[in-house]
Amino acid sequence: MDAPIGVFDSGVGGLSVLHHIRAELPHEHLLYVADSAYAPYGTRTPEQIQVRSLILANFLLAQGAKALVVACNTATAAAAGMLRERFAVPVIAMEPAVKPAVAATRSGVVGVLATSGTLKSARFAALLESFGKDVRILTQAGLGLVECVERGELDSAETRALLWRYLEVLRAEGADTLVLGCTHYPFLRPLIESLVEDEMTLIDTGTAVARHLRRRIDECGLATTSRDVGGERFWTSGDAAQAAEVMGRLWGRALTVAPLPASASAA
DSSP states (O other), X not given: OOOOEEEEESSSTTHHHHHHHXXXXXXXXXXXXXXXXXXXXXXXXXXXXXXXXXXXXXXXXXXXXXXXXXXXXXXXXXXXHHHHHXXXXXXXXXXXXXXXXXXXXXXXXXXXXXXXXXXTXXXXXXXXXXXXXXXEEEEEEOTTHHHHHHTTOSSOHHHHXXXXXXXXXXXXXXXXXXXXXXXXXXXXXXXXHHHHTTSOEEEOSHHHHHHHHXXXXXXXXXXXXXXSOOOEXXXXXXXXXXXXXXXXXXXXXXXXXXXXOHHHHOO
């Protein structure tokens, strides 16, 4: 089936997931929406996130999407269940990689860097209940980091100072494994690695999500039969020119980013 796969995030961070999807599914056409006018989702209520998720899902389905990927941990926590109830297409969602982090830790202390919305969610509480019984799991809200990535500031003085503050809290408590619990954060990986050196193993879920997506579309008979290289289309609810500059840098080549139509931009 040659219909595209729709992906959305609160902003540009979900491109970290899209990279893994493109590597896993080179022949599929991909649609991506960066909801940057409403980023970060971590500071919004679950009800607000549900409204935005429903609007973006409807937009992507109107473009012919055969499956949806919620490339945002906060939107997953607030809205993935609702989207699965509303739509018949496969809905693939994110969650912080607590389980693999627990398996990887040697010190018995795991740090989770995520948005406040993710850390306060019932979905995250369930992860801690399921996998956190035999280790210490320390949580740290990465306030301000999403905004840094949205501006393309991957190694600025502000970004470095914020990360240093958050990481030092976790390192002081003995965390040797760090869960990148927001899809924006993998773009900060080089900076994080320079700050923690060899003291922490970094874990995110982009590869696992891409593999799960491939399994689901195979199971549902939705995989493309084309052997041509798949294409991508991009939209943003924010400033399209700024998005094209930042997203092109994160994606690795120049991009055309279209503004979302007014019907999908207004909450």
